[in-house]
Amino acid sequence: MIRTAALKVGKLAYWLLDFALPARCAGCGTIVNDVHSFCPDCWKRIEFLGSAGCVTCGTPLQATDAENCAVCLAKPPRIERTRAAVVYDDLTRSLALRLKYGRKVAIARTMARYMAPLLGTQPENALLVPVPLHRGRLWQRGFNQSAIVARELSRHTGIRSDASLLKRIRRTPPLKGMSLQQRRRVVAGAFKVDDGSAVDGRTVILVDDVLTTGSTANACARELRRAGAARVELISWARVVRPSQFMR
Ligand SMILES: [Zn+2]
Numbered sequence: 001m002i003r004t005a006a007l008k009v010g011k012l013a014y015w016l017l018d019f020a021l022p023a024r025c026a027g028c029g030t031i032v033n034d035v036h037s038f039c040p041d042c043w044k045r046i047e048f049l050g051s052a053g054c055v056t057c058g059t060p061l062q063a064t065d066a067e068n069c070a071v072c073l074a075k076p077p078r079i080e081r082t083r084a085a086v087v088y089d090d091l092t093r094s095l096a097l098r099l100k101y102g103r104k105v106a107i108a109r110t111m112a113r114y115m116a117p118l119l120g121t122q123p124e125n126a127l128l129v130p131v132p133l134h135r136g137r138l139w140q141r142g143f144n145q146s147a148i149v150a151r152e153l154s155r156h157t158g159i160r161s162d163a164s165l166l167k168r169i170r171r172t173p174p175l176k177g178m179s180l181q182q183r184r185r186v187v188a189g190a191f192k193v194d195d196g197s198a199v200d201g202r203t204v205i206l207v208d209d210v211l212t213t214g215s216t217a218n219a220c221a222r223e224l225r226r227a228g229a230a231r232v233e234l235i236s237w238a239r240v241v242r243p244s245q246f247m248r
């Protein structure tokens with residue numbers, strides 16, 4: 001009873017704070033007119049990816065008339081559609097870090113605001129599934145940043161989000177600095193769907209904060225397809241883009 005009351009007061013206080021404080025730029029903290037947005041300076045610096053690029057993997061394309069990149073044409077990827085809101089750089093990385101280490105729901109709302117339009121029209125049975133953390137890491141950190149983003153995306157789009165369906169059954173070391181082959185090996189078999197009926201015949205949209213090579217998401221997709229998912233997509237906040245991939 002007391003606990004419920006405290007929770008309610010907490011919620012109210014949060015709402016009042018949200019309401020009373022001026023809106024701040026999610027990039028630099030400058031006061032802005034609009035909540036969950038960026039100031040004009042940050043806006044100019046951020047490279048928004050939108051729906052351009054390869055229709056399948058989202059890689060920026062040099063030739064504007066091609067729909068698919070050469071890689072996707074040669075071998076259609078397991079993830080049938082990949083989209084990211086922005087290019088990964090110092091500014092967009094800072095949002096991902098503040099979310100990861102500070103559980104800043106406001107940051108997740110900002111991200112979701114720019115990610116949601118990229119989801120397009122989805123079938124009624126679609127599910128948002130965050131890339132899971134291992135139990136040990138979840139206990140350490142207390143939350144999964146991608147699950148917070150998935151929840152905010154769900155609020156935006158009405159697509160159901162399920163953070164417990166896909167599990168990371170093996171703790172994997174950070175992939176930074178590893179080759180593509182090493183990454184694939186490390187994450188292979190690290191994910192598990194316990195209840196196949198929860199994904200059977202559905203479109204699953206994986207949600208991640210940062211997309212680097214896609215090895216982790218690919219391992220997730222493999223397990224989701226094995227469990228019966230009809231289609232797997234991926235939506236991420238930021239994407240690492242090599243300079244040579246830019247259309248200039
Ligand atoms: Zn700013």
Ligand SMILES: [Zn+2]
Pocket residue numbers: 054055056057058059068069070071072073
């Ligand atoms: Zn492609």
